Amino acid sequence: METFTYYPGCTLRTKAKDLDTYARASAETLGISLVEPENWQCCGGAYTTATNEVATKLSAVRTLIAGKETEGLVTVCSACHNVIKQTNYDISHNEAMAVKVQRYLGLDKAYTGDTKVYHYLELLRDVVGFDKLKEKVVNPFKDKKIAAYYGCLLLRPSKALAMDNPENPVIMEDFIRAIGGTPVIYAQRNECCGGYITMEDKAQAAKRSGAVMASAEEMGADMIITACPLCLYNLKKNSGSDMPVYYFTELLAEALGLKEADNE
Amino acid sequence: MQRIGVFVCHCGTNIAATVDVKAVAQALANEPGVVISQDYQYMCSESGQDLVKAAIKEHNLTGVVVCSCSPRMHENTFRKAASAAGLNPYLVEIANIREQCSWIHKEIASATDKAIVLGKAAVAKVHLNTPLTAGESPVVKRALVIGGGIAGIQTALDIAEAGFEVDIVEKEATIGGKMAQIDKTFPTLDCAACILTPKMVEAAQNEKITIHSFSEISDVKGFVGNFTVTIKKKARFVDETKCTGCGLCTEKCPMKKVPNEFNMGLDNRTAVYIPFAQAVPKVATIDPNYCMMLKNGKCGVCSKVCSVGAIDYKQTDRFVEQKYGAIVVATGFNPIKLDKYDEFAYSWCPDVVTSLELERLMNAAGPNGGTLLRPSDKKHPHTIVFVQCVGSRCDDEKGKPYCSKICCMYTAKHAMLIREKYPDTEVYVFYIDVRTPGKNFDEFYRRAVEQYGVHYIKGMVGKVTPKADGTIDVQASDLLSNEQLHIDADMVVLAAAIEPDKTARPLATMLTTQMDTNDFFTEAHPKLRPVESATAGIFLSGACQGPKDIPETVAQASAAAAKAIGLLCKNSITCNPCVAHSDELMCNGCSSCEKVCPYGAITYQDKEFRMPDRSTAIRRVASVNPAVCQGCGACTVACPSGAMDLNGFSNSQIMSEVDAICK
Amino acid sequence: MNKYEKDWIDITSGVNVRKCMRCGKCTATCPSYAEMEYHPHQFVYMVEKGDIEPLLNSESLYKCLTCFACVERCPRGVEPAKVVEAVRLTAVRKQGNNHLIPDQIPAMLDDDMPQQAIVTAFRKYTK
Incomplete structure (x- = not known):
């Protein structure tokens, strides 16, 4: 059994428990051991790109250092994933930043980006393998047209995230095929849902998430899946659409027979 | 005893504004062997050259040092002047006190010091210069054009027009290139095919032009005037000499689902195909990736319907070797x-x-x-x-x-x-x-x-x-x-965007020509030698050198042809005498030099030697073909025993320059 | 033009705004286009000119979603979102200039809103 460090992040402990519990349960079934580090902190939700920001990057570095002990660091939430991967990329390309971080954290040795960071989807693709996953599926999503929603955080900036082709991604579509569903390709799958703007500008969030849902519906989707709690919130709450929105881990657990099918 | 003359040029203010030229002339006058040291406003001018010539005669000089611009500019000028005055041209040395001194320094005192040091190094070297005589090598009166698009076709037609044999090597089944795929041309909107196909036919019918279609260059050896090129004629499974281009095989071929590259994959062709109606040569080609007969031995329809028996499923790649005086690259873009x-x-x-x-x-x-x-x-x-x-x-x-x-x-x-x-x-x-x-x-x-x-x-x-x-x-x-x-x-x-064809990079390696970071061929000079590569005898035609439209491509194609014709008109060309030679007594036969030589100029032979004890021994020693050697010096550095040396740039000459600088 | 402020924004963003060739692809791709008074290409151009004051006072700073569509698609590697972020930070780092104050938050929440939204907004809008 391969062991990975698992960073749930703040929201998975509260509003997005489904994303978390089904991810853990499925990993066990797929032969992956996930170890949660002690005393982890919130990643901050957004990566600050400013070159002269250090403090906002520290908690991500702490998490990355914790990941050094295992095969790699696994995240599920798109936002955590984005913050941690961007931090890792910048710190490995910017020695001055690595030294500054070292001083802030009082490290013996500077952390320079050695930890390999996986999104849970990458874990399925690169460690488990979609073929292997397919073999373990007991409740396939037959005849279900499923729209994968990447949003902005999973793919961009592609230089740092290096997960998939940012304009024509396939990882979630391959996941959908592995669990027996039919992926739906639609225009807005890699455009933003409105994100945190929902706090102060509901109209903008509604416009963005509405456009995403409309685009998926137009192409005939039955449901939409995401890896991000904030995307899920916007798509469910602000889009004005009734199409079901799920975390991809919910479908994964259901396909693996770990969850009671609560289909609509 | 050497009698050396030093001539320091002001180059107007180019040198004189930053270097105290008089001080340089004075300092160098005290160097051993220097009998005259002068400065002058423009040494390259007629009167400046006369100054050098007069000094050679008057002082019976055995060596000349000119402190001036880069040898790339005027080395030839002063060598000619020396030659006219009866001095071997290879006894002239240039100290570059412009590009490498006055232009890059601001302070007069230090620039002057550096100019003096550069002059001393040149004097030290000229002490060891020996007279050299340039040999001659004959020019093969045949040109090779690589690529059969509009650039290659135009170049070939112009060279043939001048009366020389020319071969076109085209990797596709037909010549015509990108222009054959274009519908109309700007800015006149005339039909591309209407103006291109007559030229394709003209090339095919010209007695001086040989078209190797469906062929690639597999090896290039030799040097300007005398290249030996191996052409790979890829198996097309059709006998070109028999096929009449009737097209019956293409009609009957049952394998009809092959993406048609001529139509950019927008429709399909058959496995045996003629790219388009006006193809030259109008000969069928079988695509081995799709032909059922070639893939699993089942079919044979084309062979049955061919009335002239041109289909040959057993055909293999053939290699043709040919000698050329000039090579024109016209590999185009995608x-x-x-x-x-x-x-x-x-x-x-x-x-x-x-x-x-x-x-x-x-x-x-x-x-x-x-x-x-x-x-x-x-x-x-x-x-x-x-x-x-x-x-x-x-x-x-x-x-x-x-x-x-x-x-x-x-x-x-x-x-x-x-x-x-x-x-x-x-x-x-x-x-x-x-x-x-x-x-x-x-x-x-x-x-x-x-x-x-x-x-x-x-x-x-x-x-x-x-x-x-x-x-x-x-x-x-x-x-x-x-x-x-x-x-x-x-x-x-x-x-x-357009980019050079993918075959250009390996071809450049074979031709020892330079490319830029985008894989466009580099011209010898961006303004003054736009159609020549830096390698003698290799010329550039069309978009392989940079993005170009049709009128520009044709203009450059004709210019490259003119340059190639200029070379082919000569019966022989003067060789560079600054070539490597091996001291057979010191050579240990290790092959280091042979491995580093980019031109294939070094071979090994077994030779008889008389040993100190008067016995005879056979030893393996290196030998340089002076006609092929380009004088790059790689072998002299690689040689572990110091047997390899370069005429005009001998190890002792270079060491004496270094000594003069470090003193 | 405030030379100090321009230099500071250049350092903060890490972006060489002179690389811009004025194609407008950033603005063509921006999902917040309609909500913004100044669009991504204007941020880049105005920072290059040193015309920063209007940007610092514009609501556009808080309409950018930092979705990186412009960063991903810019043919010249200019990274406009990083310029917007640098200007926004320059604005909120000034004393009393926080765009969001904690007292405002309870009114913005509902039962389903994930914590992620709150922490992200804080990171974007305050210092």
């Missing part, structure tokens, strides 16, 4: 792959096409017989959006850093042709800049706007998305009105 620009949906939407695909869609010999229809549903498009600069003018990570040069004009052409033929179709062109320098070019573009009502919008397309109803949403910016637009389009045409 549009780039668009997999890095998926925001334009090219890889999954059939109605998003490249401009070259559009040429085929509009061509009478194309997949739709000349009627412009959308690839997805064969419907007439009513709104077409053109996107400029796709992959051109990018930073290095995103694409090509250069402007592809031809896109602005062909897009204006496409827009105009569409509006002319289908006035009910709205055409939008998103541009960053419209670049139309060229005779009648801007007038042409303005006509597209003013007369044909093409909508030119200053801005860029950000995202292209196919919609469920079959239309395409084009999201773009209009910078002049500061707006974001959404256009409901039926087709999108991408002006993909």
